[in-house]
Amino acid sequence: MKVAVYPGSFDPITYGHLDILKRGAKIFDKVIVAVLINSAKQPLFSVEERKQMITEAISQTEYGVPVEVDSFEGLLVDYLRDKDIHVILRGLRAISDFEYELQIASINRKLANDVETIFLMTNNMHSFISSGSVKEIAKYGGDVTDLVPSHVVTALREKADYV
Template sequence: MSCHITTAICPGSFDPVTLGHLDIISRASKIFSRIIVAVPVNPDKRYSFTVEERIDMLSKVTKAAGLFNVECDRVEGLLADYAREKGAAVVVKGLRALTDFEYEFQQALTNKKLNPSLETIFLSTSAEHMFLSSSMVKQVAGFGGDISHFVPGCILDTISERLCSRR
């Protein structure tokens, strides 16, 4: 069995970053020598935070967590092409439920067809984060709920200022 330095990409919208995202990124950083957290530019989708804001939040979160082999970047175009450009061999995706798997499996097969050297691995979400999604954080925040148990503390104020309703 050979072992070599491997770059992996953790792609996602991260709108906003949750503790579930941080869990997957952190665990991936222990497996691979270099992690690129990739935020896609998708003009067809409506986000609460800009690409630059999401990258900034991810950088703060990963730095605060001591993940020094993690970098954050934007992706314009296809992930398969981006991976080739960055020399990445692996895409890491977190799975919460069977419904996540169906979509992610389709994406993995598409990426493999576009870039045959690119592998996808799936990490199951830790039990304490299985219910957590960016959409759920936005919904709770929108109704003025406490999101401090769902997002990293170092970006809580940034997220709250944008998402929490002013009642």
Template sequence: MGLIAVYPGTFDPLTNGHLDLIKRSQHLCDKVIVGVAANPKKRPFFTLEERVALIQHEIMNHNLTERVEVIGFESLLVEFARKCNAQILIRGMRAVADFEFEFQLASMNRTLAPEVESVFLMPGEKFSFVSSTLVKEVAKLNGDISRFVTPNVLKALQERLKLINEGVDVPD
């Protein structure tokens, strides 16, 4: 198959910064697997299945299906990478503040799976401050997040917030 990369994350929700890195990653390798981590300790806004579906929609919408695949996982990242036969882990780094955590994570991953290399990409400047956490916070306070997410993700966020405001029990 050639060079396979895993771009892991919670993607809760997928932002335009994530999409930027997915598009750019596919030019570095033969296949990119967007690994959607269950990560319940982060208390995701959307279920794993919903996040996978939202990302798959955007992959199809941006004609990336030939070289990009979306898979949810609940295991250790390096085990998921091995299962996917990946040689590379793509990690996004927005600012210097991300460096220490990413350095620790890359060191741990290298110790656990020396055959898998971490590659760091910076999103485009217009996305350098955007995070899923900030997007959710702004959305919760009725701020305009349309510049930071795709129309489909925006709609999903608005629908989820409506349910939350109506008191419907949804993942948080």
């Protein structure tokens, strides 16, 4: 069984993330969306809120393969070892993403030489979307309905700082 882990902060999940997930599901027999618990970042949504938003988003689409939602803290390669998984799925929007992702993939490869990172280019219609830009637009009352699922729009509106 070919399994991939799609790691990220997903704060919040966007249509760009879901595009990568949908396309990754065509390649792998199973995909695990793994929310990174990063104590160095101050996410808008808790890990549980992000996992719930992802779960709701993936329930609205048929992927043809199992898609699970999980979370982890620490090194991604340790999470992969614990799950006996050897593939990381990552999305790229632009050249700037590639430079960053290449560094991370190289470090992961150094730490675990049996791990491969697969990059998928985000669909052009989603290439400008980032979780950060979604939060910034929502914070100032902008319309994000074309960038994230409707339940994420609602969750953004419910956050006091983002009304």
